[in-house]
Amino acid sequence: MKSIISLSLIVSVILLTVISCGDDEQAIEIITDKFDRQEMLIDWADLIIIPAYEAYNSSLTTLVDKKNVFITASTDDNLESLRAAYIDAYKSWQRVSMFDIGKAEEIKLRNYTNIFPTDIEAINHNISSQVYNLDLPSNYDAQGFPAIDYLLYGIADKDADINVALSKSKTLEYLSELITKLHRQSDEVLSDWKSTYRATFINNSGASATASVDKMVNDYIFYYEKFFRAGKVGIPAGVFSGSPIADAVEAPYSNIYTKELFFVAFNAVQDFYAGRSFDGNTQGESLQSYLNYMQEQNNTTDISTKISDQWTIAASAADLLSESFQDQVNTDNILMLNTYDQLQKTIILLKVDMLQALNIQVDFVDADGD
Amino acid sequence: MVLQHYIESKTKAASLAVFRFLFGLIMAVSIVRFWYNGWIEDLYLLPRFHFHYTGFEFINVPGQWLYLIFVICFLAAIGVSVGWKYRMSIILFFLSFTYIELLDKTTYLNHYYFVSVVSFLMIFLPAHVSYSVDALRNEAIRSEYIPQWTVDIIKLMLAIVYIYAGFAKLTYDWMYNAMPLAIWLPTKFDVPLIGSLMHERWIHYAFSWGGAIYDLSIVFLLLWSRTRILAFALVVIFHVLTRMLFPIGMFPYIMIAGTMIFFSASFHERFMDYIVKYLPVDVDIFKNRISYGNNRFSKIVTYILIGFMMFQLLFPLRHFLLTDNVYWTEQGYRFSWRVMLMEKTGYTNFKIVNGETKKRFYVQNEDFLTPQQQKQMSTQADFILEYGQFLGGHFSSQGHEHIEVYVESYVSLNGRPNQPYIDPEVNLMDVTYRELCQDHIVKLNE
Numbered sequence: 001m002k003s004i005i006s007l008s009l010i011v012s013v014i015l016l017t018v019i020s021c022g023d024d025e026q027a028i029e030i031i032t033d034k035f036d037r038q039e040m041l042i043d044w045a046d047l048i049i050i051p052a053y054e055a056y057n058s059s060l061t062t063l064v065d066k067k068n069v070f071i072t073a074s075t076d077d078n079l080e081s082l083r084a085a086y087i088d089a090y091k092s093w094q095r096v097s098m099f100d101i102g103k104a105e106e107i108k109l110r111n112y113t114n115i116f117p118t119d120i121e122a123i124n125h126n127i128s129s130q131v132y133n134l135d136l137p138s139n140y141d142a143q144g145f146p147a148i149d150y151l152l153y154g155i156a157d158k159d160a161d162i163n164v165a166l167s168k169s170k171t172l173e174y175l176s177e178l179i180t181k182l183h184r185q186s187d188e189v190l191s192d193w194k195s196t197y198r199a200t201f202i203n204n205s206g207a208s209a210t211a212s213v214d215k216m217v218n219d220y221i222f223y224y225e226k227f228f229r230a231g232k233v234g235i236p237a238g239v240f241s242g243s244p245i246a247d248a249v250e251a252p253y254s255n256i257y258t259k260e261l262f263f264v265a266f267n268a269v270q271d272f273y274a275g276r277s278f279d280g281n282t283q284g285e286s287l288q289s290y291l292n293y294m295q296e297q298n299n300t301t302d303i304s305t306k307i308s309d310q311w312t313i314a315a316s317a318a319d320l321l322s323e324s325f326q327d328q329v330n331t332d333n334i335l336m337l338n339t340y341d342q343l344q345k346t347i348i349l350l351k352v353d354m355l356q357a358l359n360i361q362v363d364f365v366d367a368d369g370d
Numbered sequence: 371m372v373l374q375h376y377i378e379s380k381t382k383a384a385s386l387a388v389f390r391f392l393f394g395l396i397m398a399v400s401i402v403r404f405w406y407n408g409w410i411e412d413l414y415l416l417p418r419f420h421f422h423y424t425g426f427e428f429i430n431v432p433g434q435w436l437y438l439i440f441v442i443c444f445l446a447a448i449g450v451s452v453g454w455k456y457r458m459s460i461i462l463f464f465l466s467f468t469y470i471e472l473l474d475k476t477t478y479l480n481h482y483y484f485v486s487v488v489s490f491l492m493i494f495l496p497a498h499v500s501y502s503v504d505a506l507r508n509e510a511i512r513s514e515y516i517p518q519w520t521v522d523i524i525k526l527m528l529a530i531v532y533i534y535a536g537f538a539k540l541t542y543d544w545m546y547n548a549m550p551l552a553i554w555l556p557t558k559f560d561v562p563l564i565g566s567l568m569h570e571r572w573i574h575y576a577f578s579w580g581g582a583i584y585d586l587s588i589v590f591l592l593l594w595s596r597t598r599i600l601a602f603a604l605v606v607i608f609h610v611l612t613r614m615l616f617p618i619g620m621f622p623y624i625m626i627a628g629t630m631i632f633f634s635a636s637f638h639e640r641f642m643d644y645i646v647k648y649l650p651v652d653v654d655i656f657k658n659r660i661s662y663g664n665n666r667f668s669k670i671v672t673y674i675l676i677g678f679m680m681f682q683l684l685f686p687l688r689h690f691l692l693t694d695n696v697y698w699t700e701q702g703y704r705f706s707w708r709v710m711l712m713e714k715t716g717y718t719n720f721k722i723v724n725g726e727t728k729k730r731f732y733v734q735n736e737d738f739l740t741p742q743q744q745k746q747m748s749t750q751a752d753f754i755l756e757y758g759q760f761l762g763g764h765f766s767s768q769g770h771e772h773i774e775v776y777v778e779s780y781v782s783l784n785g786r787p788n789q790p791y792i793d794p795e796v797n798l799m800d801v802t803y804r805e806l807c808q809d810h811i812v813k814l815n816e
Contacts, residue, residue, distance in 0.1 A: 034569055207557040242724075242731040297569055298552035301787050348717050348780045352788040356715040359557040362741070368479060368619030 035293040038205040043284025051278035052095040053190040059089040060183040067179045074167040090145045094265040098223035103192035111140045118146035127174045154253030229343045237336035249325040258325040303353040314342035380515040382635035383500035384642045390497035392627040394451025400620045401444040417740045420474040429472045442466050453502020464489040476746045481621040495520045500656045501642045513662035529589040534707040536585030548574035549784040550713035592632035605629045698814040716748030716781040725772035758798030
């Protein structure tokens with residue numbers, strides 16, 4: 001009998017030791033399955049994320065320059081090149097928006113950069129009072145690209161009057177502040193990736209809910225669902241409200257760039273999925289190749305091509321849209337709704353089939369299962 | 371008469387005392403752990419909507435008072451463990467624990483149900499007549515022996531759990547496709563020691579078949595004294611393994627402690643003597659040669675226990691009457707010891723339509739549900755219906771008129787491609803759960 005007691009004691013000790021090991025997120029030696037998750041993280045960081053931030057940051061450097069030129073001489077020509085630099089930077093933004101991880105997540109980069117529709121009243125109030133704190137969440141929608149869009153294209157009713165309205169010193173000061181802040185935040189995120197975060201990101205290659213792959217996939221799907229599908233198409237088309245909200249499109253004051261911005265974002269989404277490098281020259285490990293590997297492992301059906309096929313269908317639906325989504329909503333909203341429906345179909349493939357095949361929990365909840 | 375002889379046979383009271391002591395202790399730890407993890411807040415206080423069990427719709431989260439209920443539950447568990455005012459403690463524990471479980475079926479786990487079932491049984495068992503504060507103080511109940519059946523009824527309950535869990539595994543998915551383990555295991559590559567094997571196909575099959583064989587045979591191995599030590603080692607290995615691979619909380623500890631009841635009475639006595647040795651108590655006072663006789667159980671208690679065990683035997687089989695695919699419809703899925711049998715992922719999109727103007731809009735589920743609630747809701751018809759009807763009521767109260775609620779839902783089961791789940795043409799405001807299941811769950815396309 002003594003032996004059973006000591007057996008059960010020994011067993012409990014082993015049990016506790018093993019379990020406390022199991023709880024450790026990081027085993028010192030990193031073991032990988034045959035698909036190299038770390039390789040995928042390295043490719044994501046080096047081929048896609050960091051180059052995209054570099055491009056974004058340099059487009060903002062240009063924007064800051066053009067802004068300074070305009071402040072010195074508010075000519076119509078200088079306004080035009082400021083506007084061109086703005087659109088350029090806005091397009092570069094579409095390629096980093098989905099990477100809400102690391103420093104970008106910490107400083108809430110997306111909230112300060114692209115919350116629309118922008119709040120004109122708040123902007124005008126900030127400009128006239130000159131007392132404001134852009135770091136406050138209440139000012140999310142009074143800054144970033146949507147606010148700049150308003151200042152550069154919508155501050156006066158007639159295009160001819162914009163230069164005059166914009167050149168008022170208080171307005172210029174606000175515009176300058178917005179652009180500088182974009183640049184400062186982008187600098188912060190890029191230098192963090194280049195100094196320390198890259199290593200953190202690629203070394204967190206486990207399979208826990210806080211591992212880089214799981215987090216990145218969650219961020220990616222969240223971006224696709226909320227900011228891409230709903231923000232750019234669904235909300236203006238009235239999917240969630242019952243009737244269309246034409247003012248809720250991205251960049252409504254410049255008006256003619258919505259489709260272009262949409263497609264840059266759409267391509268970024270597809271490139272990330274397929275692992276296409278930022279410069280377009282190489283293809284790394286990706287969600288697509290990971291899916292292919294896992295499907296082979298657990299013998300599930302082929303969904304990696306279903307996903308890209310569905311995007312091709314969605315892209316041809318979006319091709320039919322006008323350059324201005326605002327015009328599109330006002331003239332023929334059916335085409336907007338149709339684009340939305342096609343984008344929506346991929347959500348089901350991503351959130352149901354892909355997450356199951358990769359065994360990634362969406363919005364991980366820390367609770368017991370059985 | 372064999373039966374008569376069995377009913378009158380007795381065993382050491384220490385057997386139930388060990389079970390009582392460990393059960394109470396583990397429950398107390400569980401409550402503390404639950405609180406410490408912030409789950410009272412996350413799972414009960416934060417959500418603005420809760421999913422109810424049929425028949426228990428009146429049970430709602432009592433706000434901050436919930437903390438008090440957890441305190442009561444904790445103290446009752448301690449009371450059970452040390453056998454202090456045992457009858458009151460175990461009743462309070464059963465009621466408070468079960469009440470907490472009934473608050474939201476999102477949190478349903480088989481092992482929570484097991485705890486409720488066992489604590490209900492324990493209300494009627496003489497688990498406190500030895501090695502307890504009560505027995506120390508009250509000579510009238512102090513007994514060295516109890517009827518054998520009062521210990522065996524716990525063994526029977528454990529046998530039901532294991533064997534029903536084993537039969538539930540004998541499915542095409544589990545045995546032939548090694549599903550859902552083939553989905554779960556490959557991502558466990560960072561588990562110590564065995565991680566590098568987890569992507570191997572043969573491992574998926576070994577785990578699936580091993581799990582089924584274990585569940586079906588373990589009770590018999592535990593019953594036979596010659597295989598008992600081996601069996602207990604298997605219990606420990608099995609539950610440690612599952613604990614390493616899956617987030618299953620306190621379940622392994624409950625089962626490891628629970629199966630100790632299969633050990634011999636003399637083991638249980640030594641176990642308790644060993645513990646009492648450290649207390650300022652004279653162990654010998656429990657060895658008074660008195661039997662706690664069958665005459666101490668009223669007729670009503672006998673009927674309750676027989677009825678309850680019949681219920682436990684039959685209730686898990688109810689799905690045969692309800693559905694031809696319990697994994698897809700989940701009718702009769704809960705309270706039937708179906709553990710780890712499926713990976714289900716779902717997506718639901720609720721559409722609110724004005725029946726007259728046909729104007730429509732979609733709901734953002736995260737406005738109403740926590741991520742865990744969304745996850746549970748999106749794969750289970752009863753959740754979808756309750757939530758859909760809640761949405762209808764909510765938007766009515768906001769002034770919307772002629773409300774109809776439709777759901778576009780897609781579910782993937784054990785690696786199959788996603789399929790439509792609920793008929794998107796059915797207005798959820800118009801159907802009962804029974805109608806929904808009978809007519810509006812789209813058949814699973816194998």
